[in-house]
Amino acid sequence: MRKASALTRFVASGIAVAALLGGCGQTPAATPDSGVPSPAQAAAAGAYQARGGDPLGLSPGSVYRNPASGRDEVVVPDMRHTALLIGDSQSEPTDGWPRLGLAAVGYKVHFCGLGGTGFVASNGKTGNYIDALQRGDWKLPYGTPALIVIQGGGNDAAHGATDAQIVANADRLIGALRERYPGARMAMIGTLARGANYGGGRRTQVDALLGTVSARNGIPFVGVGDWLSKYNLAKNLADAVHMDAAGRRSLGGLLGSRLRQLGLEGPSLDGTVPVAAPPATPAD
Template sequence: MRQSSAVFRMIAPLIAVGVLLVGCGPSPVPNSAPSQTAAPAPAQTAASDKPLRVAPAPSALNLPAGSLYKNPTNNRNELVLADVRHTAVLIGDSQAMPAGSWPQQGIAALGYKLHVVGMGGTGYVATNGKTGNYIDALQRGDWVLPYGEPPLIVVEGGGNDATQRATDAQITGNAERLLAALKTRYPGSRLAMIGTLARGISNGGGRRTEVDALLGRIAAKHGIPFVSAGDWLTRYDAIGDLQDGVHLRATGHAKLGVALARELTALGLTARPDNPQPAK
């Protein structure tokens, strides 16, 4: 018995050392733990480095004019025009809608064909119960814009916003949204704005003339050419050409069409020739 105790006293330190060595080893990895060995993550690509999806030229689609095309770059239906390179887009209200309206006459006089979208009773904020305001109607696809890149896009309006008592903040917010959407969708197109047709602040123009001035400030902020029409009914003696206090007869459209063409020309918005001749 004494011999056994002596032997135990001799080997006990060795056992303790073994236990300590085992305790300092690496902990076992649970079976559920994922492997820590993996291929390196792919390098991140900056957004600006991502390849842009470029839609084919309208002529490459082999679709007849008037066809709707689902543009893969923005996932929207767009209208194939016969000659988008020479077509200006006009977005507007009842001042712009009738064939031969003063906005249509003024733009056509600069050498453009026209694609007109919009509806009476609408505006930057105003709606008519059938469709939304300018930006909402375009975003929903109520009005179809052309495929390709038109040389000029003109936005006219504001009268219905004045009638429906839209605030400056509401008009500004929606105008900003509209301009941003158009710039994104047609980055190569020139933009222009036509203000609100009215009598002028000293001749009873009231809120309509105020909206015209507000739109002018918004256009200036974005560096967009702007034609103020806030006193045109008085300036161009067109009050007598009104048929209902707001809308013009053919004679009034003719007067203001000439005035608009002159203003747009002064802003350098005439149609550009395909092959400009070198200066002599």
């Protein structure tokens, strides 16, 4: 009863909400009133969400001014089983292969991003990943995701971003996400390409570069800079860089297998995170 009462007082404090069109959204949220929740009220809201409910009982898609970060965040149902995916046009479609790969290992997916963007690249509608996050072009979800995945690099390769620019913005993005979601698991997916010896060019170079960024930050990395040639999937290209439906399904299956190898399966229904099994001991 105390928690329910705290939630009621928290709603009454004047935190404003606004409906989103969907996804991370680009609709400005209302400005909150001057009421500031107490630590007990904030803890009650967090406890409510931890039990599987939405903060303050708000409907999914609402925008909530998080008192801890001071930023507008999107209310997402069941964050315990949701992966936050930040990416470009490879991830944007509902059947994009990064989404399919995450779904294959037990995650619901909440996407933030837009086609044509990247660590450095922007598309005129939103900024690059870090600028879009900081300016509020799209909004992160409220609560801690089960996994955070950053995918991209293709548009940076296409638009001539330098190694230094990509590394600097990738580091900024990782730092901002770690500040927002302390302790959350993270992973990075590189740049889909044909491979260095099969015409991968700058895309393969950016994939390798992102691998070094991930390693330096202690983040598991799925390098995909040779997958089109390695798995004979260039035949499934719908254009120069995007896959047809069959190719997306194939890549999604490959990604799911790689996530399992890295011990990044989704949490079980009770909210616990599975522990990666130790490598098998070769038989004598």
